[in-house]
Amino acid sequence: MNSTLRLVDVSAPLGCRQCAYFHRNVGAGEASCRSDGSISASFCGLSWRQQRGLNAWTLRSSCARVVKRRWRDRQTCGIHCELKNVAEQECLLDNESILANRKVLLHGGQNGSSDGAVAESNLEREAWDLLRDAVVTYCGEPVGTIAANDPTDPHPLNYDQVFIRDFIPSAIAFLLKGETEIVRNFLLHTLQLQSWEKTVDCYCPGQGLMPASFKVRTVYLDGDETKGTEEILDPDFGEAAIGRVAPVDSGLWWIILLRAYGKCTGDISLQERVDVQTGIKMILKVCLADGFDMFPTLLVTDGSCMIDRRMGIHGHPLEIQALFYQALRCAREILVPEDGAGDLIRQINARLAALSFHIQEYYWLDISKVNEIYRYKTEEYSTEAVNKFNIYPEQVSQWLLDWMPETGGYFIGNLQPAHMDFRWFALGNMWSICSGLATENQAEDILKLVESKWDDLIATMPMKICFPALTEDEWRIITGADPKNTAWSYHNGGSWPTLLWQFTTACIKMNRPDLAERAIEIAEKRLSRDRWPEYYDTKKGRFIGKQARLYQTWSIAGYLTSKLLSKNPDAANWLTCEEDDHYAILLEANPNLKRKFKASPNIFVV
Numbered sequence: 159m160n161s162t163l164r165l166v167d168v169s170a171p172l173g174c175r176q177c178a179y180f181h182r183n184v185g186a187g188e189a190s191c192r193s194d195g196s197i198s199a200s201f202c203g204l205s206w207r208q209q210r211g212l213n214a215w216t217l218r219s220s221c222a223r224v225v226k227r228r229w230r231d232r233q234t235c236g237i238h239c240e241l242k243n244v245a246e247q248e249c250l251l252d253n254e255s256i257l258a259n260r261k262v263l264l265h266g267g268q269n270g271s272s273d274g275a276v277a278e279s280n281l282e283r284e285a286w287d288l289l290r291d292a293v294v295t296y297c298g299e300p301v302g303t304i305a306a307n308d309p310t311d312p313h314p315l316n317y318d319q320v321f322i323r324d325f326i327p328s329a330i331a332f333l334l335k336g337e338t339e340i341v342r343n344f345l346l347h348t349l350q351l352q353s354w355e356k357t358v359d360c361y362c363p364g365q366g367l368m369p370a371s372f373k374v375r376t377v378y379l380d381g382d383e384t385k386g387t388e389e390i391l392d393p394d395f396g397e398a399a400i401g402r403v404a405p406v407d408s409g410l411w412w413i414i415l416l417r418a419y420g421k422c423t424g425d426i427s428l429q430e431r432v433d434v435q436t437g438i439k440m441i442l443k444v445c446l447a448d449g450f451d452m453f454p455t456l457l458v459t460d461g462s463c464m465i466d467r468r469m470g471i472h473g474h475p476l477e478i479q480a481l482f483y484q485a486l487r488c489a490r491e492i493l494v495p496e497d498g499a500g501d502l503i504r505q506i507n508a509r510l511a512a513l514s515f516h517i518q519e520y521y522w523l524d525i526s527k528v529n530e531i532y533r534y535k536t537e538e539y540s541t542e543a544v545n546k547f548n549i550y551p552e553q554v555s556q557w558l559l560d561w562m563p564e565t566g567g568y569f570i571g572n573l574q575p576a577h578m579d580f581r582w583f584a585l586g587n588m589w590s591i592c593s594g595l596a597t598e599n600q601a602e603d604i605l606k607l608v609e610s611k612w613d614d615l616i617a618t619m620p621m622k623i624c625f626p627a628l629t630e631d632e633w634r635i636i637t638g639a640d641p642k643n644t645a646w647s648y649h650n651g652g653s654w655p656t657l658l659w660q661f662t663t664a665c666i667k668m669n670r671p672d673l674a675e676r677a678i679e680i681a682e683k684r685l686s687r688d689r690w691p692e693y694y695d696t697k698k699g700r701f702i703g704k705q706a707r708l709y710q711t712w713s714i715a716g717y718l719t720s721k722l723l724s725k726n727p728d729a730a731n732w733l734t735c736e737e738d739d740h741y742a743i744l745l746e747a748n749p750n751l752k753r754k755f756k757a758s759p760n761i762f763v764v
């Protein structure tokens with residue numbers, strides 16, 4: 159008698175190239191058991207056979223010719239099966255639930271499993287289906303997720319590529335789901351794309367830079383159409399990106415994800431590999447290199463991070479500093495101490511202490527600091543100057559005087575000579591909390607500020623990328639009259655669902671899950687109905703963004719990651735660090751440090 163099988167727990171051994179195809183063809187996961195004990199199945203558009211007693215699938219030879227050249231040596235797949243005669247069960251279910259159930263099983267999902275995991279809602283299931291549809295494969299292996307997957311979009315531009323920063327929430331969602339292979343593949347493949355040489359006159363990326371994104375392309379072997387095709391990974395370091403912006407954040411995210419992978423899987427062999435250690439060192443080398451700058455913060459051009467257009471964030475934007483700090487913390491944890499890493503670790507320690515001092519002292523803003531700046535004297539020539547950066551009190555705009563609450567505070571967006579950018583930026587503030595860059599009091603105060611300014615920063619869609627928007631002359635001068643970044647749209651005060659997971663992580667770290675839950679509930683009301691947009695427009699985020707992509711992957715993954723982290727808050731520590739004691743120890747030994755500290759802190763030179 160033939161029975162029907164459900165295929166469950168699609169966990170293929172590393173290097174199995176068929177598995178990814180299987181993931182993407184979820185509809186074909188049924189197999190039948192034959193009287194000789196062998197199992198025949200059809201998935202990936204191919205026919206497979208599993209012999210009795212063997213837990214490996216063999217591709218039937220008649221189909222072998224459709225398999226790509228690069229797969230020839232790998233024709234088995236370790237898909238574990240659960241043998242069940244499901245015919246009886248299925249007659250109790252209507253067709254739709256059979257389909258939904260089957261998809262979950264095929265995805266190795268938690269729903270329907272007996273591991274006691276919290277059940278998934280329909281919304282989460284929808285998000286998982288969409289996230290899996292966005293998976294990109296390279297030579298049959300899952301290596302990332304495309305930025306947006308809107309089937310009705312005729313001009314995807316580069317949204318059909320895998321962006322490093324966009325993949326982070328996808329990666330965390332997969333890790334939380336126990337599907338670690340895609341993350342490992344991503345880390346290793348992007349490592350191969352890292353820039354190795356610099357030719358300034360050819361607009362080439364600097365050594366150590368990680369690409370903003372990459373695309374899987376199919377090309378003829380040796381350029382000869384008669385030889386068949388192969389897949390290649392084609393990176394973009396910004397040389398094709400709109401505005402030619404260099405993605406400084408990519409390498410920082412890569413290190414942060416590498417550490418999260420190790421924490422999640424307990425497998426530190428990946429981070430200990432020589433090529434991986436070299437990759438970390440190259441990223442650090444470019445970040446720690448001497449330049450003309452005197453601050454411990456990283457000096458970058460406009461648009462070098464999530465905000466990848468002209469938005470007046472050149473110089474020392476908070477977002478880069480917070481990610482830099484977190485990347486340094488992660489690197490220090492995962493660098494293998496031998497092989498001359500000692501000097502590098504000393505350099506990291508020195509930079510961490512100086513960076514945290516600089517941000518905590520000079521970027522922090524609360525009502526009393528606003529009052530201090532409001533009364534600043536200017537043109538002080540002295541190392542002891544109170545107004546070190548020569549900030550003119552006239553810079554304190556009316557919106558800030560009206561907006562700053564009595565309690566709570568935040569880190570400003572940027573600090574340069576004679577310039578404080580008082581705008582609130584979500585990502586930088588959230589990562590200041592997660593990374594331990596903010597002191598515990600500051601971290602609490604940032605969340606207090608979000609709570610008291612909920613209607614501005616969360617409103618009807620979490621959360622505002624920055625606040626307030628640049629308007630009129632400021633918009634014209636600072637953005638260059640960018641029609642995509644008009645007031646309360648896109649990067650200029652738009653609301654981005656992907657920021658939800660970073661807010662959730664910060665809330666969990668600070669023991670304020672209530673705030674995260676409130677925000678998640680708000681997002682849940684609209685995301686699916688609005689087809690998972692990239693961003694929302696207007697002051698309260700009431701409208702789908704003017705030019706927002708739909709089915710934007712990091713909106714989907716950001717939601718899933720937030721949900722999964724709320725159910726498993728301990729996992730937030732894959733992404734967080736406690737406040738570093740390094741600076742505290744220095745302070746204890748030098749109680750006058752705060753007053754004496756100068757812009758160029760010799761005290762930290764090792």
Ligand code: GLC
Binds near residue numbers: 305321465
């Ligand atoms: C936009 C965003 C950028 C994102 C990219 C892909 O350019 O500004 O942060 O990585 O789209 O989603």
